[in-house]
Amino acid sequence: MLAAARRPPNNAAWAIEMKWDGVRAIAVCDGTETRLHSRKRQDITGSYPELATALAGAAQGRALILxxxxxxxxxxxxxxxxxxxxxxxxxxPSAELIRSVPV
Structure with a gap:
């Protein structure tokens, strides 16, 4: 979801999500490989290879979308x-960049 600046609802049925200050990513795991996509549908897998690898392993051969x-x-x-x-x-990213900035 794209955040909007406005007053939050005053209702127990609503929850407020913390602003994480990150980059939205949609991960598509086909059972063997994971691809990461930005909010604008650009492939960002190359920027976060360690994340794509970890998600592919966590999927354990199952297809899923996160x-x-x-x-x-x-x-x-x-x-x-x-x-x-x-x-x-x-x-x-180099191995050094991946080590120094673990996403």
């Missing part, structure tokens, strides 16, 4: 868009 947010956290667990920007537009 809609979530890729984030990077500081050492204290706070989401950081600034840190996430390092691998964001890199289509083939």
């Amino acid at each position: 809609d979530g947010e890729v984030i990077e956290q500081t050492a204290t667990g706070v989401p950081s868009f600034g840190l996430l920007q390092r691998p964001m537009h890199v289509t083939r």
